[in-house]
Amino acid sequence: MTKIKNSSQSTGVAAKEFNRRTLIKRGAALAAFAPVAPMFVKNAFAATSGEVNVLMWGEYLPDSVLADFKAKTGITVNHTKIGDNGEIIAKMKAGGGAGFDLASPTNMRALQWENLGVLAPFDMNKISNIGNVNPGMVAVGERDWNFGGKGSHWVPQLWGTESISWRTDKWTPDGLPSFGDLWEPNPGIDGAFMMGRTYSMMTGCGIWMHHQGKMDFWSSYKDEDTMRKNWETITEYCIAKKGNLVKFWSGADPQKQGFTSDGVVVGQTWDGPIVSMMKAGEPVAYQTTEEGALAWVDGITLSAKAENIDEAYELINYSFTPEVGGQTINEIGYNSAVIGASDFYSDETKAISQAVYPGDTASKLNAWPPEPPWFADARAEYANKFETA
CATH class of the missing domain: 3.40.190.10 (Periplasmic binding protein-like II)
Structure with a gap:
């Protein structure tokens, strides 16, 4: 088996082996990659409530990321932490989506959400950084989460x-x-x-x-x-x-x-x-x-009763930048749906990724x-x- 070694030398070697070709092979197991679009730019003309209410997996919004987002936008993220898809559904059903602006269900749960009436379709024109995101994963939302033909109700965040x-x-x-x-x-x-x-x-x-x-x-x-x-x-x-x-x-x-x-x-x-x-x-x-x-992809959805819509789109666009994608993964250990996030992975993150998916095993994942x-x-x-x- 491939073992994790503790020496800085082995970490450096593994990090050098973890290149863009490696990421392409891994992403191909779930979807194809595409070129990177412009970076995050705060919408200075949008009125802001100063907060956004997010129902999301417990570790997906590290403190350092939330602090950086607030420093750049002035928006506070109120993060309700969950640990299971059933919990997300139950909380959203309880108030028809009220109390939350964004939620984070997993890709294969679309059929369980379709008839709940608690989500709203995204205005994709407001997600200016969607071009930064793995297009095959974006297509999952367009295909499986296009409820009533009204457009995608889900965009990918982490896999x-x-x-x-x-x-x-x-x-x-x-x-x-x-x-x-x-x-x-x-x-x-x-x-x-x-x-x-x-x-x-x-x-x-x-x-x-x-x-x-x-x-x-x-x-x-x-x-x-x-x-x-x-x-x-x-x-x-x-x-x-x-x-x-x-x-x-x-x-x-x-x-x-x-x-x-x-x-x-x-x-x-x-x-x-x-x-x-x-x-x-x-x-x-x-x-x-x-x-x-x-393998699974966790995404972001917009509540049908979202009250802080501009702030929600600000957080999505911020999350869809390579720097933030890389910073997040360095802290929580999953994988980013954002193209170019791997350019901001630490050497340690790259080395461990090599050990977790040795050889061509990442191309043999079961979606x-x-x-x-x-x-x-x-x-x-x-x-x-x-x-x-």
Whole structure:
């Protein structure tokens, strides 16, 4: 496997190997790249309330970024932090979108938002920096989030993956890790050792079974009968292995705590939290699996009851600059949808990225398929069976 080394020399070598060609290969796994457009320029003629209310994943707006945005625009960001897509939907449904100007759902959730009536289409003429953004990812909004033919209701912000992470002082996979290492680790581990988000670890189990030839897991997204047949098998297996479970997680911090204080050895996690731990020198690693990590894109949506619209567009345009994209990733450990953000990655960020996606593995990611409401409801049913068993 590719290992993270601590020496400044190895970091420098890896950073040199991380070039624009590397980023193009990674972006191509999700979408194509395009040239960079003009930088952020504050709209000096727009009246401002002085604030914008954002419902967004907890770590996506680092303090340094918020301070810089306020210094440049005078606008305060009121950030309501969330850790799950279901939480975003619930908060937006509660008031029909009232109380928030922007929210940040994940790309494959479009079908669950379409009929809620809580989002407004973007005026793309007001997103002056949209040309800075990966066009293939922008096209996801134009295709999947074009509700009622009124235009895109979603623009991409960050992308990331979900894969296997581990304590490097307690276990090392035999080559690239597998989603199966969460359930039957190779080499073996005694006692309870694993953690995951309930439905995510079950999804990883299904992908592992798919690669073993035990089911056609991806057909689960096509119709409910096939889904239930596959998930009955997955649920039965996961319940049988529940004795290995240390904890279920929801959100970034519980993933970190699993490794630092809860006794977890192997987990299925997001890339961002574990990469940030790697940067802090913690004995952990994160790497794509031999089956291909699950990939997703988190975006930005405009509330149908947004009150601070000019301020919302100011924040979007600010976020869509290469400098801000790079600064954000250096702090939180995911990947930016902004073209040229990698030019502002630190050497450490570049080196860790090389280790997380060695060789051509970044071109073999599994894009998380669109999830219709019936799928989400049925999956919650099986996840509950696993949790309560």
